[in-house]
Amino acid sequence: MRIAVIGAGTIGSAVAKALAEEGYEVVATRRKTSKVMWLEDYGVEVSNDNKAAAEKADIVILAVKPNKVKKVLEEVKPAVEGKILISFAAGLSLNFLKRLTGAKIVRAMSNIAVLVKESFTAYTTDDLDKEEIELVERIFGAFGKCIRVEEEYMDAITGLSGSGPAYASVFLEALIYSGLKVGLPRDIARLAAAQTLLGTAKLLLETDFHPAQVREMVTTPGGTTIDGIFELEDSRFRTAIMKAVEAATKKSKILSLEIK
Ligand SMILES: NC(=O)C1=CN([C@@H]2O[C@H](COP(=O)(O)OP(=O)(O)OC[C@H]3O[C@@H](n4cnc5c(N)ncnc54)[C@H](O)[C@@H]3O)[C@@H](O)[C@H]2O)C=CC1
Numbered sequence: 001m002r003i004a005v006i007g008a009g010t011i012g013s014a015v016a017k018a019l020a021e022e023g024y025e026v027v028a029t030r031r032k033t034s035k036v037m038w039l040e041d042y043g044v045e046v047s048n049d050n051k052a053a054a055e056k057a058d059i060v061i062l063a064v065k066p067n068k069v070k071k072v073l074e075e076v077k078p079a080v081e082g083k084i085l086i087s088f089a090a091g092l093s094l095n096f097l098k099r100l101t102g103a104k105i106v107r108a109m110s111n112i113a114v115l116v117k118e119s120f121t122a123y124t125t126d127d128l129d130k131e132e133i134e135l136v137e138r139i140f141g142a143f144g145k146c147i148r149v150e151e152e153y154m155d156a157i158t159g160l161s162g163s164g165p166a167y168a169s170v171f172l173e174a175l176i177y178s179g180l181k182v183g184l185p186r187d188i189a190r191l192a193a194a195q196t197l198l199g200t201a202k203l204l205l206e207t208d209f210h211p212a213q214v215r216e217m218v219t220t221p222g223g224t225t226i227d228g229i230f231e232l233e234d235s236r237f238r239t240a241i242m243k244a245v246e247a248a249t250k251k252s253k254i255l256s257l258e259i260k
């Protein structure tokens, strides 16, 4: 199974590395290859020839920015005809992609946790048979967890879990900063913040607890947590998160309109 990853930038190089580590034969392309030669250490072939990479591949993954997709697809159109083409481009619909190519299209949204195989990938397609779905899910399995969804959810997924590591990082940065404010050394603040977020996420994934139940378990009456929760509520923390996800979802919905 040979996979071409077109656009070895932030997400493309993470994807190429994860697939090579899983034993796939991978070629990754980028206009300026010097920045990603490190991928060769993981067995990834690095190239600047999209057409040749797509021709030799069984499956093509598109990881260029949405405004570059049209140009790249014009270049590789004959090479991807009838093949599975997985697009990670935010905001570009199955129909938008189908108008540009005769490939079997999978619209997917992963996130940067591909780097540690803990990504959440949601995908949608109406072109693939059962075996092809299994194949695509094995590929996404190399990145972390995956689910198939109706296309109507893809913009919301983009706003929530595609961008999510950025929101979580803002929260983590704030926690680490708070640690410094209350007198913790940097390394202890960093570990305390990251492990606390990881542990809470695991509690949700491995039990049936609702986040509100976890919050209640932690909040001892008259104790310390309630004073912290009071400040979060006063700062409209939850509203800020909801507004962030809503704004990113809206942007995903209009991204394709911005492409000429
Ligand atoms: N960064 C992230 O966490 C995620 C990004 N995405 C999607 O992945 C895509 C890429 O995003 P990033 O990796 O953040 O951007 P990026 O800018 O880091 O990567 C894009 C890469 O494509 C390369 N490129 C541009 N034109 C090219 C061409 N004609 N041929 C070959 N390579 C070309 C660029 O040099 C760059 O390295 C976007 O469509 C984005 O919506 C999806 C999920 C998460």
Ligand SMILES: O=C(O)[C@@H]1CCC=N1
Pocket (backbone or CB within 6 Å): 090, 158, 162, 163
């Ligand atoms: O910011 C972006 O457009 C991409 C899509 C999801 C995460 N990063």
